[in-house]
Amino acid sequence: MRAYHISAPTLRPTITDIPRPIPARGEVAVRIAACGLNFADLLMIEGKYQDTPQAPFTLGMEVSGVVEALGPDTDGPAPGTRVAVFGGQGGLAEYGCFPLNRVVEMPDAMSFEAAAAFQIAYGTSHVALAHRAQMQPGETLLVLGAAGGVGLTAVEIGKLMGATVIACARGTDKLEAARTAGADHLIDAKTQDIRTIVKSLGGADVVYDPVGGEQWQAAFRACNPEARLLPIGFASGEVPQIPANHLLVKNISVLGVYWGGYLKFRPEVVTGSLTTLMGWYAQGRLKPHVSHVLPLARVAEGLELLRTRQSTGKVVITL
Known part of the structure; x- marks a missing residue:
């Protein structure tokens, strides 16, 4: 099968033919239809992501498709x-085998x-917003990187939760x-002063930040x-240093958010x-924004869209 694969730690990923996997006990084999790209894929290529697998491995963190087979006694x-x-x-491939407890049936x-x-x-x-920040209706949410893959969802979910x-x-x-x-208010990070405008609007109660810097x-x-400040990622390339004395003076909390980490120690959170989210989608309350749909042959182009911040919402690769 074709896959976007890293064959050794020092090599760049390439589209290559690798053996089709066979599901083990507790696994589900999926014929993959689509794979969403994430900024973490770029970090994995550089070996900088906190959960970068050991090579050889196939990139692609989240997929959709059709169940082909179940592993023994599964x-x-x-x-x-x-x-x-x-x-x-393993998502940027024609087939994949995944743990049963990570498989969710899709709404029709x-x-x-x-x-x-x-x-x-x-x-x-x-x-981030419901579990970590415990955001309440009527609070003001500031979303940085608000047109990116996660940023747009923070805007959408923030409104559903009753925030400004x-x-x-x-x-x-x-x-x-x-x-x-x-979004109720807009700030152009190219030309406008974020601090001045947010302060003029009454200040932020929750900050959702996938940008940093x-x-x-x-x-x-x-x-x-x-x-409550929520560091989600650092697309700017700069990890900010936090002055603890300022946290103390204003009674501010910084709450780290690594969604995938919950699968290891509190999977019920995920x-x-x-x-909840699938229910909202089925009710028509969520509308995923996909700005680019590309075939596997153009996966490098899709990753470059993320790297250069040219996409809005998500970039999806079809198999």
């Missing part, structure tokens, strides 16, 4: 069932492209995507007392969140 979805899976790796109305774009982006934002949402992104087109997702610093200085 009771799971019947062959032919449409499923979404967060595997952490959900497309494969939407399902491949759904789990990490919506899961990260829901766990301030969306920060770079350029008119990206801000329009955030407005369509439900200078934008984190500006948001930090625009926080209200008892605000499964409960996905149950």
Whole structure:
């Protein structure tokens, strides 16, 4: 089968032929239809992601497809069932074998492209806002990188949870995507001062930040007392340093969010969140935004869209 594969630690990934996997006990074999790209894929290529597998491995963290077979003594979805899976790796291939406890049946109305774009982006934002920040209706949420794969979902979920949402992104087109997702106020990070505008709007109670760098610093200085800051990632390439004395003075909390980490020590947080999110999707309350759908042959182009921040929402690769 074809796969976007890293064959050795010092080599770049290539599309190559590798053996089709056979499901072991507790695993489900899936014929993959689509795979969502994530900034973490770029970090894995550089060996900088916190959960980078040892080479050789196939890239691709979240997929959708159809169950082909179950491993020995494994009771799971019947062959032919449409499923979404967060595997952490192995998704940019024609077939994959994944642990049964990571397989979720898709709503009937959900497309494969939407399902491949759904789990990490919506899961990260829901766990961050509902579980970690425990955001309440009426609070003000500042979303940095608001037109990116996770940023748009934070805008959308923030509105569903009753927050006033301030969306920060770079350029008119990206801000329009955030407005369509439900943002109440817009800030152009290219031309406007984040701190000044957020303060003029009453300050931020919750900050959702997949960017880091200078934008984190500006948001930090625009926080209200008892605000909660959520570092989601560092797309700017700069991990911000946090002045603990400022946390103390304003009673601010910084709450790290690594969605995939919950699968290791509290998987019920992830499964409960996905149950809620799939229910919202089935009710028509969530609308995944996929800006690019590309074939496997163009996966490098899709990753470059993420690297250069040219995409809005998610980039999905079809198999």
